[in-house]
Amino acid sequence: MTHWMFDCKEVSRRVSESMDHNLPLYQRMLIQVHLMMCRCCVRFRRQVMMLREICRSYRLHENCTDMTANLSPDARERILRVLKLASENF
């Protein structure tokens, strides 16, 4: 691989960075050229994007919890007591 091209390590780093900010055009082009030739990096990109999608979907649906479990009266009382004590000290 010629020195001006990105290797897999560099591409994985830039792919991750591109998820958090815009990369310059020449870097985006070098990534695309590499991705046309490298199945592993295509998978890496797809999988980190999938990881993001999973985390965000989870955030949106985290209300779907088991509605039958509740904080026990003892625990509730204990937490209230601790919070009251802590509020006085702050």
Added chain:
Amino acid sequence: MVNARYLFFLNLFISSVIGVRMTQIAAKNSASGSKPDPETWVDQYGDYLYRFALMRIKDQAVAEDLVQETFLAALRGRDNFKGRSGVKTWLSSILKHKIVDYLRKKSRETVITDIDMITETVDGFFHNNGSWKIQPKKWDTDPSKIYEQREFMDTLFNCLAKLPDRLSKVFMLREMEGHSTKEICNALQISSTNSWVMIYRARVFLRHCLEHSWFDKTKVENR
């Protein structure tokens, strides 16, 4: 006739003054509603947070302790709460970090505690010439539904717990809570470049950890 017109405008004036005042009161109530008394948190969000913790931890006593720790941390950080997200979102975000901290302490496997160690681990996925040493495998899954599988999310949280504290924090702030780079940098007092490097290492590690702990195993089971 003049009196009737006078009364009409007077009425209009009074109702607009009352309307403005009511809006001010509503705004004040709404602002104070975003930072309620900590004791009301327990009534409003205690059960929700407990269920959330129980779902991840599966131990009632630990879940209760984590809820308590969450409320205490919220009380300490109450002044920093800007009210941009709801109180419930803010509290559940604190709880998620507490869960990962707990899993990290509990983990019997080696937890990467040092940033240098994670750099070494991530570098170990590549050959010296920059090509993949441990190549990413194909994942046969539908990402749109996988978060509904509790076992998968348990695996993800356990993988997060294997990361150094700051890396898991950066990842969770970015991917689970959707904060911008600027917000993350302000919260953790790091530079943008530093945050991108940290989140890159977290992504590479988590991708590998999930492949090893989940996707490889489910593939074997499906055979």
